[in-house]
Amino acid sequence: MSLKHPFKTSFGVVERKDFFITEVINHDGTRGYGESVAFTVPWYTEETTETCLHVIESFLIPLLREHSITHPDDVTDIFRVIRRNNMAKSALEGAIWDLHAKQQGVSLARALGGLETSIDVGISIGMKPTIDDLLSDVEESVDQGFKRVKVKIQPGWDIAVLREIRHHFPSLDIMADANSAYTLRDAPHLKQFDDLQLLMIEQPLAHDDLIDHAKLQQQIKTPICLDESIHSIEDVRQALALRSCQIINVKIGRVGGLTEAKRIHDLCKEHNIPVWCGGMLESGVGRAHNIALSTLPQFVLPGDIAGSAHYWKKDIIMPEVVVEDGEIFVPDAAGIGVNIDKAALEQFTVAQYSYSFD
Ligand code: OSB
Ligand code: MG
DSSP states (O other), rough: OOEEEEEEEEEEEEEOOOOOEEHHHHHTTEEEEEEEOOSSSSSSSOOOOOHHHHHIIIIHHHHHHHHHOSTHHHHHHHTTOOOOOOOHHHHHHHHHHHHHHHHTTSSSHHHHHHOEEEEEEEEOOOOSSSHHHHHHHHHHHHTTSSSOOEEETTTTTSSSHHHHHHHHTOOEEEEEEEEEEOOOGGHHHHHGGGGHHHSOOOOOOOOSSHHHHHOOOOOOOOOOSSSTOSSSHHHHHHHHHHTOOOEEETTTEEEEEEEEHHHEEEEEEEEHHHEEEEESOOHHHHHHHHHTTSSSSOOOOOEOOOOOHHHOOSSEEEOOOOTTTTTOOOOOBBBSEEEOOOOHHHOOSSSOOOOOOO
């Protein structure tokens, strides 16, 4: 699916999303859906669309054939013998969660234990050719009612840009996401951000670092939020022990599925660490999973969950995700609560693989 607008981050430009939709079909015909959120290039984490397919086909499907599942939590345990490859795991586990919720006759949000009927959302804005282009996108987002605005930064596109946004929007909740564009040597530079009243700075340092983030957090007031560094509840435990961050961005794919995401949520709730749901430029299917997760009580900050029309000319779900005044109403139909638009899905499909479990 081609994005309406190219999305530029410090790691590269995403113009097109190649991914797959996972569908699990129960004996009674009930269908659950998930999405692989990896990109075609391993610049966010090491996974790609192709590695997801390889791992699912060669390792995860065979594992599922060997075990029986009574609850989606079992899937996380069964997949534990395979190291990482969290987005591959999550693509399958998410579909199984959707199927499970449908069997229980409840929404995925309720199946996870979420209570909210609507969620607050923010928007993530990529880097633009000029500051004026960015300012007009920020203004549009503010007019649309998004609860906070996140902008992508990197050396050379940071302090001046943020100052300009702050100048035009004195009371806006603003945050910045560096996607690992800095090193600890930039601490004095990043300290200048302290005057801007940012909600947080997301993943300023290396994608696999916890130590330097802890050192940086000691030197700056702006709360650090970790994204790329967090792949499991163990990573969160260590980040909290080291004081590497004050906030956690939970992405279902990055942590290997909804079960691990929920466990991370629970741990953060215990420690009073705010969490929010990150995005991976998902189609409506992944978006529906993100919405369900965001109904859990410790998701106290708006997630990166814009409406379908922000990303796509045509999404593959019906109805599409709509944001009104910075809120998304949580569907209460069973499972992810939206239907697959079969015609749209077919139009985007370039390959299809089936596996039987009898
Ligand atoms: O770092 O949160 C990120 C998109 C692709 C890869 C990484 C990130 C992002 C976003 C966009 O910020 C979130 C979205 O709108 O889906
Ligand atoms: Mg991020």
